[in-house]
Amino acid sequence: MKAFDLDRARVSVLIREVAQHDRAAFEELYDRTSAKLFGILVRMLDDRAEAEDALQDVYFKIWRGASRYADGKASPMSWLIAIARNHGVDRLRRRASAAGQITGPDDDAAAAAPSDSPNPEQVAMSRSDGMQIAECLALLEARRAAAVRAAYLDGASYQQLADRFNVPLNTMRTWLRRSLLKLRECLSQ
Amino acid sequence: MTSLLKPPSGAPEDDLLAAELALGGLDLEGRARLQARMAHDPAFAALVARWDEMLSPMASDVEEIAPGPDARRRLMRGLFGAETRGATARRVRYDPGQAASAAAASGASRKLAAWQALALGGAMAAGLMFIAPGLAPTPAPVAVQPQYVAIIQSQDGDLSFVALLDPAAGALLARRVAGVGAGGETYQLWMLDGAAPPVSLGLLEEGASLRHAYGTLPQAAVLAVSREPAGGSPTGAPTGPVVAMGAPVEL
Numbered sequence: 001m002k003a004f005d006l007d008r009a010r011v012s013v014l015i016r017e018v019a020q021h022d023r024a025a026f027e028e029l030y031d032r033t034s035a036k037l038f039g040i041l042v043r044m045l046d047d048r049a050e051a052e053d054a055l056q057d058v059y060f061k062i063w064r065g066a067s068r069y070a071d072g073k074a075s076p077m078s079w080l081i082a083i084a085r086n087h088g089v090d091r092l093r094r095r096a097s098a099a100g101q102i103t104g105p106d107d108d109a110a111a112a113a114p115s116d117s118p119n120p121e122q123v124a125m126s127r128s129d130g131m132q133i134a135e136c137l138a139l140l141e142a143r144r145a146a147a148v149r150a151a152y153l154d155g156a157s158y159q160q161l162a163d164r165f166n167v168p169l170n171t172m173r174t175w176l177r178r179s180l181l182k183l184r185e186c187l188s189q
Numbered sequence: 190m191t192s193l194l195k196p197p198s199g200a201p202e203d204d205l206l207a208a209e210l211a212l213g214g215l216d217l218e219g220r221a222r223l224q225a226r227m228a229h230d231p232a233f234a235a236l237v238a239r240w241d242e243m244l245s246p247m248a249s250d251v252e253e254i255a256p257g258p259d260a261r262r263r264l265m266r267g268l269f270g271a272e273t274r275g276a277t278a279r280r281v282r283y284d285p286g287q288a289a290s291a292a293a294a295s296g297a298s299r300k301l302a303a304w305q306a307l308a309l310g311g312a313m314a315a316g317l318m319f320i321a322p323g324l325a326p327t328p329a330p331v332a333v334q335p336q337y338v339a340i341i342q343s344q345d346g347d348l349s350f351v352a353l354l355d356p357a358a359g360a361l362l363a364r365r366v367a368g369v370g371a372g373g374e375t376y377q378l379w380m381l382d383g384a385a386p387p388v389s390l391g392l393l394e395e396g397a398s399l400r401h402a403y404g405t406l407p408q409a410a411v412l413a414v415s416r417e418p419a420g421g422s423p424t425g426a427p428t429g430p431v432v433a434m435g436a437p438v439e440l
Binding site for chain 2: 034036038040042055056060064065067073075078081089090093096132133151152153155157172173184187
């Protein structure tokens with residue numbers, strides 16, 4: 001089951017029902033969406049046990065926050081994914097903060113940093129909903145596209161990315177800001 | 190879709206900050222600042238939501254991983270306090286006997302307890318009172334709904350818990366704010382409603398907030414905290430001393 005094969009309309013209805021404190025709707029929502037959100041959390045946290053704890057927090061936030069979705073215009077999976085990602089990133093930042101290693105280069109990651117050559121992973125990405133953004137990512141310089149993906153999917157911080165790609169922090173921030181604007185421009189076409 | 194992607198007319202710097210928050214690269218402090226801004230600045234929150242929407246297809250190639258059945262049970266028990274009732278349940282309700290016996294019977298009860306009690310360090314609680322006159326059984330999330338807070342204290346005031354009831358969100362949160370933990374035991378939160386048996390609202394574990402789904406309250410309900418064996422009362426009713434009580438007030 002692919003995330004974007006989910007019946008979006010059904011998920012949207014379920015979130016609105018959860019906003020009315022409908023337990024049955026909440027259980028169905030969990031059954032339809034938890035594998036996607038758990039996959040995101042496992043990838044980001046790289047620790048299955050912590051990802052399971054995080055998943056509990058995420059669904060509690062969904063329970064509490066469903067009325068805000070009902071008021072908004074977001075598409076259902078985007079809203080759910082944002083909750084999961086935000087929680088995952090916050091956990092990663094707290095983890096780094098607690099370990100006192102907010103900076104700290106990642107040598108392994110630096111060795112694995114992609115070159116400027118075309119990125120096969122991006123070119124090969126072919127799922128329909130991800131395809132358009134993949135095509136737009138492929139238009140970016142490969143290292144910048146890799147940085148965007150590492151920030152979004154792995155929850156990497158600017159500092160971690162700066163270390164990994166061996167550029168100053170402000171340069172990395174500029175890379176990502178410009179890349180995001182280019183992505184939007186590309187997606188708007 | 191196109192309208193979602195159109196650059197906004199507002200300040201470009203705000204748009205970039207929203208993009209950065211959605212992407213996730215900021216540090217803890219930077220994220221917290223922008224998240225706080227979202228709470229009181231709807232225009233900024235809308236910018237963030239637009240970026241969330243635009244970037245979310247990137248998650249489409251993340252492999253789906255089914256969480257274990259225990260994760261589902263923990264979640265549903267933590268929120269609803271009982272085993273899954275099935276697709277016909279339409280309303281949040283408590284079933285303390287069922288929840289307690291399920292927890293006692295399960296090897297996962299400690300994990301469950303850990304989550305259920307995501308709030309309190311450990312205190313003995315005796316009684317919280319929620320007074321929520323006129324609450325509809327399942328209040329619709331319209332406009333501003335009243336919220337209730339209860340300070341649950343021991344007689345000498347050394348042990349103190351705070352509980353927030355948010356009917357609009359269908360949630361109760363509680364944690365210990367003063368006093369010492371329950372050591373190898375645990376504090377358990379109960380709702381008392383006249384002569385009816387006490388209803389467990391979950392365990393108040395060290396260093397975490399208790400979270401419970403709660404859409405309704407009987408009028409004149411009282412909350413209490415008792416000291417119980419690790420994992421919670423084995424009988425479904427309070428077995429240890431009541432250590433704190435309190436009455437809710439509307440905010």
